[in-house]
Amino acid sequence: MFSFCTDPDTLDQARWLACYLTTGVHLSFYMSFLKVLGLLAVTAPVALGFGFAGAMVARSHIAPLSWIGKAYIAIVRGVPDIAFFLFFVIALDQAFEYLRHKALCPDWDEPIRQGRDFVVCQAAKLPLGNAPQWVHETYGFSLAVITFSIVFGAFAANVIFGAMRAVPRAQLETAEAYGMTRRQTFWRVLVPQMWVFALPGLSNLWMVLIKATPLLFLLGVEDIVYWARELGGTKTPRFTDYPHGDWRMWYFLGLLVFYLAFTRVSEIALDRIMGRLTLGQATAGGEAQRKGAVA
Amino acid sequence: MKKTILTTTALALSAGMVFAAAHEKTIRMGTEGAYPPYNFINDAGEVDGFERELGDELCLRAELTCEWVKNDWDSIIPNLVSSNYDTIMAGMSITDERDEVIDFTQDYFPPTASAYVAASDAVDVTSGVIAAQTATIQAGYVAESGATLVEFATPEETVAAVRNGEADAVFADKDYLAPLVEDSAGELMFVGEEVALGGGIGMGLRESDTDLKEKFDAAITSMKEDGTLNAMLKKWFGEETATY
Numbered sequence: 001m002f003s004f005c006t007d008p009d010t011l012d013q014a015r016w017l018a019c020y021l022t023t024g025v026h027l028s029f030y031m032s033f034l035k036v037l038g039l040l041a042v043t044a045p046v047a048l049g050f051g052f053a054g055a056m057v058a059r060s061h062i063a064p065l066s067w068i069g070k071a072y073i074a075i076v077r078g079v080p081d082i083a084f085f086l087f088f089v090i091a092l093d094q095a096f097e098y099l100r101h102k103a104l105c106p107d108w109d110e111p112i113r114q115g116r117d118f119v120v121c122q123a124a125k126l127p128l129g130n131a132p133q134w135v136h137e138t139y140g141f142s143l144a145v146i147t148f149s150i151v152f153g154a155f156a157a158n159v160i161f162g163a164m165r166a167v168p169r170a171q172l173e174t175a176e177a178y179g180m181t182r183r184q185t186f187w188r189v190l191v192p193q194m195w196v197f198a199l200p201g202l203s204n205l206w207m208v209l210i211k212a213t214p215l216l217f218l219l220g221v222e223d224i225v226y227w228a229r230e231l232g233g234t235k236t237p238r239f240t241d242y243p244h245g246d247w248r249m250w251y252f253l254g255l256l257v258f259y260l261a262f263t264r265v266s267e268i269a270l271d272r273i274m275g276r277l278t279l280g281q282a283t284a285g286g287e288a289q290r291k292g293a294v295a
Numbered sequence: 296m297k298k299t300i301l302t303t304t305a306l307a308l309s310a311g312m313v314f315a316a317a318h319e320k321t322i323r324m325g326t327e328g329a330y331p332p333y334n335f336i337n338d339a340g341e342v343d344g345f346e347r348e349l350g351d352e353l354c355l356r357a358e359l360t361c362e363w364v365k366n367d368w369d370s371i372i373p374n375l376v377s378s379n380y381d382t383i384m385a386g387m388s389i390t391d392e393r394d395e396v397i398d399f400t401q402d403y404f405p406p407t408a409s410a411y412v413a414a415s416d417a418v419d420v421t422s423g424v425i426a427a428q429t430a431t432i433q434a435g436y437v438a439e440s441g442a443t444l445v446e447f448a449t450p451e452e453t454v455a456a457v458r459n460g461e462a463d464a465v466f467a468d469k470d471y472l473a474p475l476v477e478d479s480a481g482e483l484m485f486v487g488e489e490v491a492l493g494g495g496i497g498m499g500l501r502e503s504d505t506d507l508k509e510k511f512d513a514a515i516t517s518m519k520e521d522g523t524l525n526a527m528l529k530k531w532f533g534e535e536t537a538t539y
Contacts, residue, residue, distance in 0.1 A: 024339035086370060090377045097378075114503040116396055118377050122320055125378070130321040133362065217367050230329065230336060233451035236474040239331045240338055243478070246455055 008241045020242045029227040033258070036213045036223055039141065043148045044206065050153025051202075055160035069157070076154035085218045089147050093126065100124040137221065144219045152209055159201035164190060166197040168282060196277040196285070203270045210262060228255050321360045322507070323380035324350050328365045329449050330471055332531045333386035333496075336365075345531035346384040349403060352523070353498075356514040369429065369448060372396060375499060381507060382500055386468065388432050388493030398502045400511045402495025403524065405537040409433050411487040412472045413464035414457055420487040423463030426453040432492045433466045457483065470532050 004011065005019035020026070058069030076084070101112065101124035108121050122128070127135045167190055175185040214225040232248030278285040326334045328342055337343035342363040354361035364380045375383055375397060388407065389399045409432075411420045421441050427434040429446040437444040445462050447453045454475055456462040464486060465472070476483045498515075500508050518524040525538040 024341070025336055028340045086373065090373060090379075093379070094377060116376050117501045117503040119501070119503050120378070130360070133364075136364070218370055222365070229449065229451070233329070233449075234454065234475065236331070236478045238474050239335055239343070242338065246451075246458065248451075248455070 016242075023242065025227075025231060028222070029224070029231055032222055032224045032227050035141070035221065036216075039144060039148070039213060039216070039221075040210060042145050043152065043209065046145065046149040047152035047156055047205075047209070048202070050149050051156025051160050054153055054157025055164060058157065058161050059164060073154050073157050073161070076151055077158065081151060081212065081215060082218070084151060085147060085215050088150075089143050089219055092143060092146065094118050096126050097124050100126065140219050140221050144216055144221050147219070148209070148212070152205055155205050156202060159205065160194065160198050163194040163198035163201070167193045171282070193281065196274070196281050196283060199270070199274055199277060203266075206266060206270070207263060210266070211259065224255060224258070228252055321362050322354065322382060324354075324361050324363050325366045325371060325375060325380040325383045325385065326363060327368050327371065327385040329368075329451060330386050331474065332470065333468075334384070345404075345527065346386065348531075349518075349524070349527055350382075350384050350498075352518065352527075353511055353514040356517055357510040359510065367448075372499070376501060378501070381504065382498050382511070384498050386471075386496055387499055389495055389497045390432055390493055393499070396502075397499045398504070398508055399497035399499055400508055401515055402497045403515050403518075404496035404528070405539065406491050406493055406495045408469045408489040409436070409466060409492045410469040410472055410485050410489045411464045411466050412454070412457065412476055412483050413486045414460075414483060416484055416486050418463045418486050420464055420466075424461075426456040426462035426465040427467065428453055431467075433468070436490065436492055437466050454483075470536070473533075 002015075002019060002022065004015060005022075008016055008019055011019065054069050054072055056069075057065050058073060060066045060069065097118075097120045098112065101108070101120040104123045105121035110119065112118065112120055127139045171189055171193060172185055175189040180188065213223045216223040217226040228251035229248060232246065232251035234246050235243050237243040274285070275289075278289055280286060280289075326342055326346060328334055328336045330344075332345050334342060334344040334346045342365065347363065350361065350363070366374055366380070368385070371383055371385060371387075372393070374380065383397070386404075387393070389402060393399070411418075411425070413420075423442055424445055425437045425440075425442045426445050426447060427437050428450050429448055434444060434446055445456065447456060450467060450471060453462075453465045453467060454472075457465045469485075469489060472485070476485060498511055500511070515524070518527075519539045528536050528538050
C-alpha cells in the first residue's frame with residue numbers, strides 16, 4: 001500500500017509492521033469486521049420479527065396455528081446450530097434452485113437428483129454460474145442472514161412467548177373490563193408491557209448472536225475468526241513477503257478486545273433500553289424508578 | 296440505409312449469442328486456501344499455490360472460464376455435490392471412500408508420501424499422540440496405526456499442536472511439512488518412516504459431471520505429455536519431488 005513496501009526484508013520494524021498490516025489479506029480482514037457488524041445489524045431485527053411472529057402464532061387460539069408455532073420453536077431450538085447450518089442452508093439453497101428450475105427450464109429431461117448430486121439447469125442456478133464473485137458472496141451472506149434469523153428467531157419466540165405470559169393477568173382483565181376487544185387488548189396492553197419481561201432473555205440472545213458469527217464460514221462467508229486464524233498461522237518465507245511464526249494468539253487477542261468492547265457497548269445500550277421500558281411498569285424496577293423520581 | 300441497420304443488428308445479435316455461448320458457464324473451482332504449497336492465500340488475499348497455477352493452466356487448455364472459491368475443508372464435498380462449485384482442487388487424495396461420493400480426474404500429483412514431524416527424535420509414532428487434520432487419509436491411517444489420534448480442523452492447528460506439546464507428532468503430506476521443518480531452525484524434525492498413502496491427488500468433480508471430467512482429464516494428459524506438469528511440480532515442490 002505504501003511506496004516503501006516493495007522490499008519488506010530491508011525495512012525497520014515500524015515500517016515493516018505498517019506494510020504488513022496493509023497487505024491485501026489484511027484489508028480483507030478489516031472488511032470482515034464490517035461484514036460481521038452488517039450481519040448483526042440485519043439479523044437482529046429480522047430475528048426479532050421471526051420471534052414475535054413465532055410467539056404470536058404459538059399462543060394463537062386456533063389449534064393448528066399454535067401447533068405450527070410451537071413446533072417451530074421446539075424443533076429449531078433442539079437442533080444443534082452446526083448441524084442446522086450445514087444441513088439447512090444447503091437444503092434452502094437447493095429448494096430455491098429447485099423452484100427456479102421448475103419455472104425456468106420446463107423442457108429439461110435429466111433428473112435433478114443424480115445419485116448424491118443435485119443438478120439443475122444453468123439458468124436456475126442461484127446465483128448464476130457466471131455471476132461475479134461479489135454476487136456469490138452477497139447470496140451467501142443473505143443465506144446466512146436467513147438462517148441466523150430462523151435459528152435465533154426460535155429462541156426469541158420462546159422468550160417473547162414467556163414474556164407475554166408474564167404480563168400480570170389483572171392488566172388484561174382491566175382492559176377487558178373497559179370493553180377492549182382481544183386484538184385491542186393484545187396490541188395496547190399486552191405488547192407494550194411484555195417487552196420489559198422479554199428484554200433480559202433477548203439481551204442474552206443478542207450476546208450469543210454476536211459470538212455465533214464464526215459459523216459464517218460454514219456458509220462460505222469469511223468472518224473475522226476465519227481471517228484471524230488464517231492470518232495468524234505460521235507463514236514461511238516461500239509463500240509470503242512477510243514471514244512470521246504462529247501469531248494466532250495476537251490476532252485472537254485483537255478479537256477478544258473487539259468482542260469485549262462490543263459487549264460493553266451492547267450492555268450500555270441495553271441498560272438504557274431497559275430503563276426506558278421499565279418506566280411506569282408494575283415491576284420492582286418500575287417501583288424503584290417511581291421512588292427515585294419522588295425523592 | 297435500412298438494410299445496413301438490419302444487417303448490423305443481425306450481426307450484433309449473432310455476435311452476442313456466440314459470446315453468450317462461449318461464456319454460458321463459469322467453472323467454479325473450490326479450494327481450501329490453507330495448505331501451502333498446494334493452495335494458500337497470498338499477501339494480496341488471492342488464492343495462490345501449485346493448484347492455482349495448475350488449475351488456471353488446465354482451464355486454459357480446456358477452454359473454460361474459471362473462478363476460484365474458498366471453502367472450509369469440512370464442508371468441501373457437500374458443497375460440491377450440491378453444485379455450489381464445480382470442482383475441488385485442494386490437495387485431495389483419491390481414495391475409495393471419497394470416490395463413492397464424488398468422482399476424480401486422473402491424478403495430477405503422484406501418490407504422496409506422508410510423514411511424521413515431531414519436536415524431538417525420541418518420539419514413537421506408533422504409540423504416541425499424533426495430530427492430523429480431520430477427514431484426511433492421514434487421520435484414517437493414524438487411527439489404524441495404534442497411536443492416539445487427535446484431529447484438528449485446519450493443517451495449521453495440527454502443527455501448532457506439536458509446537459505446544461499437545462501432540463507428540465503431526466502426520467501430514469510431506470510436501471506441506473517440509474517448508475515448515477526447514478524454517479523452524481531445528482525445532483521441528485521428521486521422525487519415523489515415510490508412508491505412501493492414497494492414489495495420488497486428483498481434481499474432485501460431481502459424479503454426474505462426466506463432460507467436465509473428460510475435459511479436465513484431457514487437459515491433464517496433455518500437460519503430462521508435454522512436460523509442463525513436471526516443470527510445475529518441480530517449481531512448487533523442489534527438484535527431488537516425484538514426477539510423471
